[in-house]
Amino acid sequence: MxxxxxxxxxxxxxxxxxxxxxxxxxxxxxxxxxxxxxxxxxxxxxxxxxxxxxxxxxxxxxxxxxxxxxxxxxxxxxxxxxxxxxxxxxxxxxxxxxxxxxxxxxxxxxxxxxxxxxxxxxxxxxxxxxxxxxxxxxxxxxxxxxxKAKQAELEALQARIRPHFLFNTLNTATALVHQRPQDAERMLLDLSDLFRAALAGPREIPLAEELALTRRYLEIEGLRFGERLHARWDLPDTVPEVRVPTLSIQPLVENAIRHGIEPSPSGGTLDIGVKASVRDIVITIRNPIPERAMPTRGHQVGQSSVRARIHALTQGLGQLETRQEDGHYLAVITLPREGGNEAGKAALSAFPDGPDQVSTR
Known part of the structure; x- marks a missing residue:
């Protein structure tokens, strides 16, 4: 697509x-x-x-x-x-x-x-x-x-997302270079992959690749937050072959960290799940709602931009919904199913701890 x-x-x-x-x-x-x-x-x-x-x-x-x-x-x-x-x-x-x-x-x-x-x-x-x-x-x-007008609008929305993402990750890299050089080196390797996707990547990529990019982003943020940030993955053995807008899940995860994990002194657990049915694919990002929100730095990525790109990519069949449930904030992406792909399992090689449960530090 x-x-x-x-x-x-x-x-x-x-x-x-x-x-x-x-x-x-x-x-x-x-x-x-x-x-x-x-x-x-x-x-x-x-x-x-x-x-x-x-x-x-x-x-x-x-x-x-x-x-x-x-x-x-x-x-x-x-x-x-x-x-x-x-x-x-x-x-x-x-x-x-x-x-x-x-x-x-x-x-x-x-x-x-x-x-x-x-x-x-x-x-x-x-x-x-x-x-x-x-x-x-x-x-x-x-x-x-x-x-053409819609495409120009979507490119403008992407342009709003990319500087936000780059500025925040560069700030994290600057803070780590002198304090923990080995971690900074590992983080910069992950950061280079994310930069490549943000600046020169295609407008849409397979879901498995987007999840791998999100994993790299979580590793970068894990170096910043340490024990305060844990990520729990619930993925099928084989990720379905469906295409998503580039950097569409990552901004939602970033929002979850900024508004759900960062304001809490004790941090929290971020849940990312993918469920596949006969008709569609459901991607869920779930974060705790802190008792008292604290102001966060940096730009705020509008969910409307991700929603618009998903809507355009799927011709209105896909959607992004957000809601609060049992003290947690949920962002749910629903995509029409296009069929399975054995290569999806191999694309998860970026997940060293396996596809089911990964703890990010």
């Missing part, structure tokens, strides 16, 4: 409102054809036959586009539009021929001979198709502009 996925050009046609509008537009076309000058036949009979043909043409065209959605999805939007127009005209010819073969005597007694019928329906199909083509192109351009 990409940070902002772009749906296939014709995806909107499979939604219920679009199908309803197609049916209503077909009835409008049938009404226009009925009101056109012609023989003195019952308009209701002619409207019924015309409506039958028009609806079969429109719905069959939609069905054909749906069956061809995968190959059409690989084409550029203008080619998709022209293909849909040609398919509409071809379907019109086929149904006109079938209607004349089955109801030719009845139809000729009403208004048209077969030439008039073909010309009438073909002209209407081309006219409606061209109007639909223009509307489609305008809609696609508007959607492309909206996607």
């Amino acid at each position: 990409k940070a902002v996925q772009q749906n296939a050009p014709l995806d909107a046609l499979w939604q219920a409102p679009a199908i309803i509008w197609v049916v209503l537009a077909g009835e409008g076309v049938a009404a226009v054809l009925t009101l056109a000058p012609g023989g003195g036949v019952s308009p209701w009979v002619y409207f019924g036959l015309t409506s039958l043909v028009v609806q079969w043409i429109s719905l069959t065209t939609l069905g054909a586009l749906y069956l061809l959605r995968r190959p059409l999805g690989r084409l550029r939007p203008p080619y998709v539009a022209y293909t849909a127009l040609c398919l509409l005209v071809l379907t019109t010819w086929l149904f006109c021929a079938a209607t004349w073969l089955l109801l030719g005597d009845l139809w000729s007694s009403l208004k048209d001979d077969w030439k008039d019928m073909f010309l009438r329906f073909t002209g209407v199909a081309i006219t409606v198709g061209l109007l639909g083509l223009a509307a489609f192109q305008n809609h696609w351009r508007a959607r492309q502009m909206a996607v």
